[in-house]
Each structure stands twice: as C-alpha cells, then as structure tokens.
Amino acid sequence: MKKLEFLLADESATVTMGNHIAQALLHHNKPLSQQAFVAYLNGDLGAGKTTLTRGVVRGLGHQGNVKSPTxxxxxxxxxxxxxxxxxxxxxxxxxxxLEFMGIRDYFNGQCVCFIEWPEKGNGLLASADVIINMAYQDEQxxxxxxxxxxxxxxxxxKLAS
Ligand code: ADP
Ligand code: MG
Structure with a gap:
C-alpha cells in the first residue's frame, strides 16, 4: 500500500482521520520497537495539518488540549x-x-513524529515514513x-483495512 486518498468533509472528519492513523500506529503488524515513525505534513495554511495531528495525539492517548507549537x-x-x-x-x-535544540535526539527510539512545514528543516530531519498532503477542495x-x-x-x- 503506497498511496491512500480520502475526502474529509469537515473538521471532525479530519480529527477522525487522525484518530484512524493513531489506531493504525497502535495496531499495525510491525509494532514500533526502537524505531521512530515520522510523518511529514504538507499543505497550505489552514489546510488542516494541526487539526489532523490533534486527532493523532488524542488517538494515541492524550486527553488535554493540543496547541499548535508555532x-x-x-x-x-x-x-x-x-x-x-x-x-x-x-x-x-x-x-x-534545530541543531541547537538537539533535533536528532527526537528521532531516536519508540516515538511518533508529526512535522508541519518539513521543508524548513531541510537536511536536518529524519526521513519520512509517510508524507501527508492536505489540500483545500472547496469547503472540504x-x-x-x-x-x-x-x-x-x-x-x-492497516489504515486501508
Ligand atoms: P494548518 O495546521 O494546516 O495550518 P489548521 O488545522 O490549524 O491548519 O486549521 C484548519 C482549519 O480548517 C480549521 O479552522 C479547521 O476547523 C478547518 N478544517 C479542518 N479540517 C477541515 C475539513 N475537512 N473541512 C473543512 N474545514 C476543515
Ligand atoms: Mg498548523
């Protein structure tokens, strides 16, 4: 499975999609062991990158707010x-x-990294396992x-199943 595409009708569909990604990470057939899972998020401002990540973070067990780390x-x-x-x-x-904040350490071990605007960290980020593009389609x-x-x-x- 190399490519998947979905239409997201509204904000709650985007959050639900994030939750599905979280469930796929928790239940796919190769549990992350010492490996990080890295997702790059591409798309214009307002395309829904942070909204999607909120769904992922909540789906992985966070119960509080998810604020944008702008x-x-x-x-x-x-x-x-x-x-x-x-x-x-x-x-x-x-x-x-990114060097000063010790970026490499973030990609070690059993963790999940979602990265908005990855092109700004060109050359310093771990490579992506999944590249996610989000785009406007009218109001959706x-x-x-x-x-x-x-x-x-x-x-x-797992996400497709
Ligand atoms: P980004 O991080 O890409 O800049 P945000 O997630 O911060 O975008 O903002 C996305 C905006 O679009 C929010 O106002 C949210 O309510 C709205 N939104 C998210 N998903 C959808 C969707 N599937 N359809 C319509 N609006 C959406
Ligand atoms: Mg954002």
Whole structure:
C-alpha cells in the first residue's frame, strides 16, 4: 500500500482521520520497537495539518488540549506506548536552530513524529515514513498519504483495512 486518498468533509472528519492513523500506529503488524515513525505534513495554511495531528495525539492517548507549537517549534506528549512530538517549523528562521535544540535526539527510539512545514528543516530531519498532503477542495479537504518506507507501507495497509 503506497498511496491512500480520502475526502474529509469537515473538521471532525479530519480529527477522525487522525484518530484512524493513531489506531493504525497502535495496531499495525510491525509494532514500533526502537524505531521512530515520522510523518511529514504538507499543505497550505489552514489546510488542516494541526487539526489532523490533534486527532493523532488524542488517538494515541492524550486527553488535554493540543496547541499548535508555532512559537516553540515542538510540543512533546509523553504517552504510552509512544512518545509523540508535534513539530511546526513554519517560523523556523534558520535550520541551525534545530541543531541547537538537539533535533536528532527526537528521532531516536519508540516515538511518533508529526512535522508541519518539513521543508524548513531541510537536511536536518529524519526521513519520512509517510508524507501527508492536505489540500483545500472547496469547503472540504483532501488528504493524500504516500508511504516512503516499509514501515509507512504497513501503516497505510492497516489504515486501508
Ligand atoms: P494548518 O495546521 O494546516 O495550518 P489548521 O488545522 O490549524 O491548519 O486549521 C484548519 C482549519 O480548517 C480549521 O479552522 C479547521 O476547523 C478547518 N478544517 C479542518 N479540517 C477541515 C475539513 N475537512 N473541512 C473543512 N474545514 C476543515
Ligand atoms: Mg498548523
């Protein structure tokens, strides 16, 4: 399974999609062991990247608010079994900032990373298991998920089942 596409009718459909991704991560046939799962989120402002991530973070067990890490660059969630890191690199001025924050350490071990505006971290991010594109379709949104690794493919297969 290399590519999946869905039409998301409204905000709640986007949150539900995020929850489905979370369930696929929790239940696909290759549990993350020491491996990080990395998703890049592409799409214009307002396309729904943060809304989708909110669904993922809640689906992985977080019960509180999910705020956009626009100024902090990353918001960590210490969940079980997976730690989750939500990055928003929109305001990143210099990729070196990522070096200063020890970006590589975020991609070690059993964690799930969702990264908005990954192109701003060009060259310093772990490569993506899944690349997610979100686009406006009138008042709705279209989400396209591309698997880039075997892990990504197995998560997409679970998502499709
Ligand atoms: P981004 O992080 O891509 O900039 P946000 O998730 O912060 O976008 O904002 C998306 C906006 O679009 C929110 O106002 C949300 O209510 C709305 N939205 C999210 N999903 C949908 C959808 N499927 N259809 C219509 N509106 C949506
Ligand atoms: Mg956002």
């Amino acid at each position: 100024y902090t660059l990353v918001e960590p969630y210490e969940l079980s079994p997976y730690r989750v890191y939500h990055f928003d690199l929109y305001r990143l001025a210099d990729p070196e900032e 949104r279209v989400i396209t998920l591309h698997a880039c690794t075997e892990l990504g493919e197995s998560v997409l297969a």
